[in-house]
Amino acid sequence: MNRPVVLITGALTGIGRATALAFAREGHRVIVSGRRDEAGRALAAELRELGAEAEYMHADVRNEAEIRQVVEQTVARFGRLDIAVNNAGTEGESQPLVELTAANYESTFAANVLGTLLALKYEMRVMLEQGAGSIINLSSIAGHAGFASASVYAGSKHAVEGITKSAALEGAAAGVRVNAVAPGPIATEMLDRFTGSDDAKAGFLATMPARRAGEPDEIAQTIVFLGSDKARYLTGQIVSVDGGFSAQ
Ligand SMILES: NC(=O)c1ccc[n+]([C@@H]2O[C@H](COP(=O)([O-])OP(=O)(O)OC[C@H]3O[C@@H](n4cnc5c(N)ncnc54)[C@H](O)[C@@H]3O)[C@@H](O)[C@H]2O)c1
Known part of the structure; x- marks a missing residue:
């Protein structure tokens, strides 16, 4: 059987990096994408040392041409x-709110909302054509x-969650x-x-039911599950991995 091909955006640190390592250990073929090319190439080399096929591809997710190119190169390279x-x-x-700047809104929404939408656009084009695929938003x-x-x-x-449910409805048939995975505080x-x-961090974590931050790999393991066939009837859901926060 062909080993699954996985693309991760913003993969060079934190949860993205832990997710790349987790998929590599599963024997998947992993494309790590990000903005710092040297760190990206080093991570791809680290994944290959684990025995995985891995490549780094540059993409700022706010840039439609770059994210489109990453998806196209992935398909060109791995089929x-x-x-x-x-x-x-x-x-x-x-x-x-009384100190809100438009610049904060613009830069945050550009990365988190526009970036997710643009990535979905090109990922879904490929997956709809294939008639199969699993996307996990953060x-x-x-x-x-x-x-x-x-x-x-x-x-x-909140926008990412609405986008996730809407995209699931476009893809389900x-x-x-x-x-989407919804982490609580994670040590990144x-x-x-x-x-x-x-x-301030200790004070924030003291308000959490689990009284600790989660580890990046605790998010990665849920992402690996959602990507797998074990989750084949699971779509349009927001999976909280938050040490109990959302049970309150
Ligand atoms: N750490 C937490 O407590 C926590 C909690 C809930 C959700 N999350 C979410 O998890 C995801 C990963 O965060 P993390 O905790 O690993 O933090 P992080 O800062 O280590 O990772 C985010 C990565 O995204 C990259 N990135 C940011 N803007 C980008 C852009 N425009 N194009 C390409 N890459 C870009 C950054 O360079 C970084 O490598 C984020 O979406 C974050 O909102 C994190």
Whole structure:
């Protein structure tokens, strides 16, 4: 059997990187995409050391030509696209609404919302034609709950959840599944930037039911499952991996 072909955006750090490693360990063929070419090539080499076929391809997800090219190059190189993980994203700036800047809105929505939409456009074209595929978008606990001083980020991730459900409806009859994973706080550079200091991070984590941050691999394992045939009747869902946060 052909090993599945996986494309991951924003794959060079954090959850994206952990997801690339997890798929490589499954023996999948992995395309890691991002904006820092040297780090991207190093990650692809690391994946090949695990025995996976792997390649780095440059793409800023806000740039339609670049994301289109990555999807087209993937198909040219590997003949198909089985799983896509739309992971690239930014936390933007923490801002009370009374201090909101249009620039924060524009840059956050460009990466999180436009980036997800553009990636879906080209991934779905390939998968609808194939009559098979699984796409996993990255939402957040802020995709279905409000957070003070994070209305821009929360708005962008609520948008990702609406986009995910709509895309699932466009893909379902053709066998293309679209789901989102909604992580709680995960130990990545983004969490450090979002909380700003060790004290603030400890205070934030103390409010979480699990009283700890999740590990990037704890998100990656759910993404691997959603990408697999074990999840073949699962589409249009937002899967919370948040140590109990959304049960409150
Ligand atoms: N860490 C958390 O606590 C947490 C919680 C919920 C959701 N998430 C989501 O998980 C995803 C991954 O975040 P992470 O925690 O690994 O943080 P991270 O900052 O380590 O990873 C985000 C990656 O996306 C890349 N990226 C940003 N904008 C991009 C663009 N325009 N084009 C291409 N790449 C771009 C960044 O360079 C980075 O490598 C994000 O969508 C984030 O919103 C993270």
